[in-house]
Amino acid sequence: MGELVFVGLGLYNEKDISLRGLEEIRKADAVFAEFYTSLMPGLSFQKLERLARKKITVVSRKILEEEDGKPISDEAKKGKVAFLVPGDPLIATTHVDLRIRAERQGIKTRVIHGSSIVSAVMGLSGLQNYKYGRSVTIPFPKEGFTYETPYRVIMENRTMGLHTLCYLDIKAEEQRYMTIKEGLQSLLDVEKQKRRHVITPSTLVLGVARAGSDDPTVKAGYVGDITNHDFGPPPHILVFPAKLHFMEAEALITLAGAPEQIREIVK
């Protein structure tokens, strides 16, 4: 029996892999990769193959989700397989599913971690890690239907004094990546119906674009202003801060260009 090693590629481009991850790829008998669970905007597949010193087979969502990743597990029964994924592995349910199936077939699995948007955005926000409540994804509206869950999660977290990390939807096959503007619009649409004053033009919000790149955009301000701020290309992500500690307000002002008046909402 072989082995299946999940290797995290990190956030931005082929240089975000760890030295340990690169070693694993170079020792592998076969290398697969998927690029649909997150966008790595700077990635060059050619450069990645050159670094890996071998051919990399890209697998689609269909192969992973409808065919149980069969090409990967078939190879992993015979030898050492590296499976490359954006960010840190196993944050996506699909990876967990593949790992469980592999283990049940007697294939050993291991994980080489990579940098992830989960901790990156916490760090870039300057907001304290232990003050984040549950996170949520804002999905693309479906046939005119706008999802209310993100609105509710932001509201509930804020009531408890907790920040909310909002992932923005990705439809990689269609190359659609939700922008900060679209995410805010979706929340404002729910506000229009619910009228709980959760998301108003004067609500404080933080937007982050291209975390992990050489030119990330990190900008905090009021929803009315952030909606019109140019964040550049995707991926984008949103954070709704709750009541701020002193240091958090200073971080948003100095590191994310928030207006100085936010000092007034410090707890």
Added chain:
Amino acid sequence: MGELVFVGLGLYNEKDISLRGLEEIRKADAVFAEFYTSLMPGLSFQKLERLARKKITVVSRKILEEEDGKPISDEAKKGKVAFLVPGDPLIATTHVDLRIRAERQGIKTRVIHGSSIVSAVMGLSGLQNYKYGRSVTIPFPKEGFTYETPYRVIMENRTMGLHTLCYLDIKAEEQRYMTIKEGLQSLLDVEKQKRRHVITPSTLVLGVARAGSDDPTVKAGYVGDITNHDFGPPPHILVFPAKLHFMEAEALITLAGAPEQIREIVK
């Protein structure tokens, strides 16, 4: 004016740095590092210096927290400085503080992300990212006083159907790293006083030791059993799962050796 680049070293040893991070270090005029905010159990300082191809100055908690990291900012006024930190930078408040001070002195700052326990433990647990509530640290008891906050956070999260990630206290200067056994004992002590049945011998819990190493221990089970499980050397971390989805239960059983009976508590 120079530049201060925060470089995440990742989880386990010197090979967890990204290719991008290593490039930054090699281009830097001066390199500093701190190793007290997290334990990287496999790190060899000699190997790290060899990789960096230059001398690395280790700074203490005192220099960072009482002297505002002055040696670092002094160098960063003149040239390009890399500041190496365990995990992903800026998760520790001290790093955020240093970054704010640097920016206010006109020093440009950038961040090279690294693998972090935040996402690593989410991935290794097999529990869904968006079902984690706020996280909490279990501190070492102080003069007989046991902190109640972790107990309360676990209870509140569970009421909302959310998992709780419990960091365990670190006193790096004394080389004290709280173990899973100690963390659970601290929670059981609070249970004795509060009697809310939040932490009992039959509560499901997941322990992870040495995430990111070649031999992490990932074991789920009941508190009564996990207390006596040998997790090996630190760092340790705990996760208290709330109600499980089907796939989460399967992950705990297959990937963390949880008893098959936990299928009964699936939502």
